Amino acid sequence: MRAVILRVCHSCDPADLGAVKLNKVLYFLDMISYAHHRQAVTGATYRKRPNGPTSDQLLFMLRDMQEIGEIQVDDVDYHGFIKKNYVALVSEPVGVLTNEETTLLDDVIEFVCRRNTAKSISDYSHKLPWELAHMGDVIEYHTAMMLFPNEPSPKAFELAKEGAEELEAARSTGNAVAVTSLADFRSRLLAAAR
Template sequence: MRAVILRACHACPPQDLGAVKLNKVLFYLDMLSYAYDRKPVTGATYRKRPNGPTSDQLLFALRDMARAGDIEIKEVDFHGYIKKEYAPLVEEPKGVLNEEELSLLNDVIDFVCHQNTARSISEYSHSLPWEMAEMGGEIPYRSAMLLFPMEPTPEAFEISEQGLAEVASSRSSTSPVALPLLRDFRSRILREAGQA
């Protein structure tokens, strides 16, 4: 978790990474990793909260990292609300995360921190895994597959219609394959058995 937090802090300016976004980085990293490889990166426990999934372990990890001098945590005014900002004070550890984990983490950071606001990512995170849990209840890793769309998109229908058209045109341009009738097959078997 320390390596993930430091990577997120190095990848985002402090004003772009508050508690809401940091929780979503952890959540999506672990859930997507579980969906792809059946194992989360951090193994944190996630709970349903009003602003989306949160990690049980994040506050403890941040406290320990601040005490160790790894990060600086500031409380700033953000439109009348108190927002926490995180600034890294040490380099990212090398070799803790493998290449696949780093690649996924970079994609998650880009999506959560650079393509969304805290409000939009909070609303986005109210997906099926979040909806299925009781408020304050654990969001199980086995629900990770529910993050992916369940309904076919219009593009999927277009592609399937194109495929059907290709199959239909190839059928009309070739002669049908002759298949023997079952009774003919049985008759042949009986004839050959009588000759033996």
């Protein structure tokens, strides 16, 4: 979690990062990682709160990081509201996050911090996993797949139809059917769903 927080702070302009967004970066990073690999990056516990999921461990980690001089956290005025301002005082530790985790984290930072406001990302986080939990209860990792659309896109149908036509054409010529891996097929469907 420490490495993730430092990377987020180094990647974001302080104006683009507050408590709501930092919680959402952690949440989406862990849930997406769990959905794809059955393993979260930080392993934090997330609870249903009015502004979306929050991490049980974040405040303790931030306090510890402040005490040892790794991060500065200030309350600042932001359009008449009090907002947390995070500034990393040390470099991100090297080798803690894998290349895949770093790539996913950078994508999540882009989506949460640069393409959304605190309000819009808070609203966006109110997806099915959040809705299923009672206020204050843990949002279980096994609900991560519920974050993804469960209706195939028209492009996914087109790909499935093309695949079926290719299969039928190969069968009718009597040639061996080229088998694509299930992982490749799933990747093509996920790309089409975006």
